Amino acid sequence: MSKLKSFAATLDSGHMYALSVCLIGMGLFSYTNRFEFLHYSTSSWVWVYAMTSACLVLNFFMIQLPPEGNEQSLDSSVYLACIFIFGPGFTLTVLLLNCLFFAVIDRGTRWWKHLTNFFIYSIMIIASAAVFQYLGGSPGALVNTQLFTYLIVLAVYFFMNTLLVVLYYYILYRATLYETVKDMIKDAMFVYLCTLVLSLVLTVLVYHNQILGLLLFMCLAVLLCQSFKKLFSMYRSIEERANTDQRTGLFNHSYFEEVLEQEIQKSRSSGTPLSLAMIDLDDFKKYNDHFGHLQGDKLISFVGELLKTESRKSGTIAARYGGEEFTLLMPGYDSLQARTCIDQLRKKLNNSRFDGVEIFPLGCLAFSAGIAASSSDIHDKSQLVDHADQALYYSKRQGKNTVHTYGEHSPLEQELDFSQDVRDIEQQLNLFMYKDMETFRHSKRVFRYAMDISEILDMDAISKRNFTLGALIHDIGKLEIPWSILNKTDKLAPEEWEMVKWHVTWGKKMALTNDKFKELAPYIELHHERYDGKGYPYGFKGEEIPRLCRMLTIIDSFDAMTTERPYQPTKSFEEAVIELRACAGSQFDPELTELFINYIESREPRPENEAM
Known part of the structure; x- marks a missing residue:
């Protein structure tokens, strides 16, 4: 008994929720399926394997949706079509084979997650099938007069999926329930509308054209997935060009402004530190006037590449602010940590070789930097930028090639x-x-x-x-x-x-x-x-x-x-x-x-x- 209590104490709320879902799903699966696959004929098994194969293929060809790139599978269209044509017991058999296959090939995922996913889908399928039967639907051909019934079934399927998944994330991460529901509906609504249409198309094709209809459907679904993949790739390419400074490869000023506001909000809500560093190359005009703008652009590109490399290592966000000015947005860094990081970056630039550095007063590349830390009294992103800019100005006044933190005057x-x-x-x-x-x-x-x-x-x-x-x-x-x-x-x-x-x-x-x-x-x-x-x-x-x-x-x-x-x-x-x-x-x-x-x-x- 004591061992049982100790085991229960080690379970967190997420595991308890998964266990509850598994127990409910297991009961519903046993009652609905009743191991009917033990009595299938050869032709029934052919359709089980065919529909299972369709699900597996669709799980490998996922839809990617801009702007976040969330991947969504169209396998639910197969499960819904199975409900409409063959009934819930057959659908659960297809689901079982599909999940067993993925459990074998995906060894990286914990076994209990595979099990939880299987029973979540089981509950969704059983609830949808029950509503379909309650509204007068019966397995077979698509009935034109029952389109509203099909729509209700999809709504139930979507609702159960949203409810079960959202509750898991809510319990596990203690997120705001409303925001979690809103984000999931926003991300998944379009795919579920596609699922509805495709499930009805599959129902018609399979019922009237058998295996040929299934093959035609799979061609359509795969082409659709590939089209969305290319669309997402184009979106990412356009987005990257829009957010990137072409000279340095760093983020541009517009993107910096957008991310700055987001990071300030995150810092406020989570209570984590946030610092901003503004960097200005020392005596760049002198170099530009001496060697010309083309060589000056090469120097800007060189510094940008250095900042890009170092920002990846430090987990910061580097951007070109304009001209020879750069910014480093530093989530998780307080002012002391930020100063240490920027000072190391300054020394690294001092030791970097570049053609023509001998004309600089110090005989090396150098920058001045100003650092400002976000605080509760900063109500606008422009304030943080102004603070960093003032610190940069003070750094220049101290003889350049220095780092100054806002508020640290003598x-x-x-x-x-x-x-x-x-x-x-x-x-x-x-x-x-x-x-x-x-x-x-x-x-x-x-x-x-x-x-x-x-x-x-x-x-x-x-x-x-x-x-x-x-x-x-x-x-x-x-x-x-x-x-x-x-x-x-x-x-x-x-x-x-x-x-x-x-x-x-x-x-x-x-x-x-x-x-x-x-x-x-x-x-x-x-x-x-x-x-x-x-x-x-x-x-x-x-x-x-x-x-x-x-x-x-x-x-x-x-x-x-x-x-x-x-x-x-x-x-x-x-x-x-x-x-x-x-x-x-x-x-x-x-x-x-x-x-x-x-x-x-x-x-x-x-x-x-x-x-x-």
Whole structure:
């Protein structure tokens, strides 16, 4: 008994499911077939062997469907035709011989998988035959008036196949049931429609033309499979040309953009690291001007081949970004691992021989690289590219032939850069001095709050810079709003309010015109999103909004509530705190709301809204 319990404990849920399917299938097979093949006549055995041979041939000639290339067999058309012509017992005999043959030749597949597959097909065949009989169908010739019956039988066959296979994958991989069903239906629907038509064609041909009809059907099916194979090959060839840079053989920019978005989504859902490296050949223009564009193209091809070879070894995705720039998308690599990998690649290029390298300052091929790691606060693929690009720019500033990781400036350099950035933004904010003084003062107060909060959250230098500068510039888009609307004391008309809401989009566009401030765009664009998804401009909800943008929303709202403005009610700090708590979970992130309230309540003396 103890041994039995130990054995049961070792079985995972996938094995338990397979065992259940086998037991059910075994019972149904025994009841339906009843070993009737022991009493077959010679002519019956001829048809068993003929139909079994047809199944075997169709299992070797599979249909490949673009875009994924999933292989599908048309053997189900033979099983359905057997149900329509000979009945379920005969069909199960054909299935048994077919599965026994594959179990013998396919030794690489575990025996229990062969067994599970056999019983899954048995259940599908028996269920379809039962429905066929229930709807008045009987083995023999195709009946024109019963086409709806044949359609229902195929639907049952398809449903049972989908149900049994999807449940297995759902139990084994814990995938989302809806997504699993959707993907399988999408992949298999076309093949099953072909199966229906071909099963009816086979029924007619076999019933009226016997073996000749079966041979004609097999010719048709094999030609169809070969046509799909060539179609898929053409599709792959066109797809490869469309996704490949012809000069280097690497993926091109368009494909890189597509894969980057997919990998960011995978990284978010699975929690695995993802890094991006941007690589720029050092002094390529000098080489190009000296030796000409033809030799320069050869150098680009040489570097591309090196990246292609190394990316295959490291499991990364190399692409030509443009000109002499390349990207390496690195799934599963954190920033430290990515830096180590790119540094090794840099040294390998340094040691690679190529004609004319003596004109380079270092006397060898070299590149500068910037690395950026994906994080939860990156809500758009362009942010990750911008981070890697900034790191690349910094690497160039350090004398080239170096690798730099985004966010790893020295403290002194960071402080100097930050001070200069604040001065640059304040120059733009000075434009509010004539248009709306209160927006100018509001931006400065929000900036001060953000500085304090960045200390409380113990942010890294880059996050602190982006958060505080984002707070300072968050309302820059209001410069585009007409003075009459910006300073209106009455309630805004609906069309005026819609114009005010556009300030987040205008502000984002203004930030994107300056490479230094591209990473501030999310704070400008998303500070009016709400935790419950009722904000603007996108209606993002909860974790879809970057964490620090959610904090900026709280700071922005608190200062707006506690600021004295003519003709508008002003809340005290206590009233504003009550309002924040009341809106926590709807407008504001509950956790960050409490953190901000604790900060406000701990300030001594209480801040006043004096002019800054």
